[in-house]
Amino acid sequence: MAHACGVDFGTSNSTVGWQRPGQHALLPLEDGKSTIPSVVFYNADEEQFSYGRAALTEYLAGYEGRLMRSLKSLLGSGLIDGQTEVGGQALPFRDLLGKFIGELKRRAEQAAGREFTQAVFGRPVFFIDDNAAADKQAQDTLAEIALSAGFTDIAFQYEPIAAAFDYESTIDREELALIVDIGGGTSDFSLVRLSPARARKADRRSDILATGGVHIGGTDFDKYLSLAAVMPGLGLGGLLLNGTEVPSAPYFNLATWHTINLAYTRKAAEQLKDVYREVRERDKFARLIDLVEQRAGHWLALQVEAGKIVLSDSPTAQLSLDRLTPPEMIHLSREQFHTSIAPLISNVENTVVRLLSDAGVAADQIDSVFFTGGSSGVSLLRQRIAAVVPQARQVEGDLFGSIGAGLALDAVRRFS
Structure with a gap:
């Protein structure tokens, strides 16, 4: 059995994989489940931290404290x-x-019954678009945090390549x-030659024809759906007495997972008044102020x-928004959702087109499209990618587990 693990620290959910003969790679991290939401909650009433589903449960139960989600999105940013x-x-x-990564390590070791000091961490193709220095800084920061959490040997693998390794373990031909x-924070792609024979190679660089990505993911879909369907009811798009639009910054902060807490500062509260x-x-606008005073941004x-x-x-x-004053039921349609995210999907589609062009591969040469990531189920996204490679067979992997399983395979190759 491997002594190293694969860590998929995701924007929305995280997994840890450990390769063992004849057993499922992903370790149970919370309530018997292999996924744990990437969430930290400081419970001020009990003066302690909680993680994952337990953190969300405590927050929604109304405990005083601070909820933090999408922490991965902070990497590479100021x-x-x-x-x-x-x-x-x-x-x-x-x-x-560091607390969350340390908790991942602790739970994985508890489930495996052994210590893990070596790990392959997944990373997006680009933490930050069009900024190589910031991208390197993001990986270096994650490495520093992983070392501080107790790992001693760390490697990185692109998340779509890890997913490719997992898919490769299921096929019987090239x-x-x-x-x-399509994850919570990024959309990542790879074009890879796969086969049972190639899987035995230690060096797979020649099999990777191209990689690409864009900093668009499921939390961005949440954001633009919120801005289109919910925030207008709190005053977004309204006018001031002088005829100019109401400042949009509070709405964007509340619609963006990793900036929600910025809406709760004393300065922000004074600006709202x-x-x-x-x-x-x-x-x-009074409903917006009431929402902020409740610190219910994460709930929304x-x-x-x-x-x-x-x-x-x-x-x-239907969204039952019972914490608003007065409570409101909002009806959403798939068409409304698709309209709100259409520019994002176009950007993702263009990234795929560029990937094929960079690799010098025609669309009809693609045998299969393997979907993974919790946000890859968005129907508009699948339709647009299918239009780019119409002859390819569509395969759905474990949307939340393929990367972690692939990282576990890679950990064996690197550290055994």
């Missing part, structure tokens, strides 16, 4: 060197990431595969995310 107030004290974001990984005196539709984002998930399978969804 916010990574910032801090947030937790329990009346300033806690650096780096330390929060394929040219387009791997499509200043704007309230100048708005025409005070009833709507969770409702929008749940609606998005429903719309992946159903033509309509």
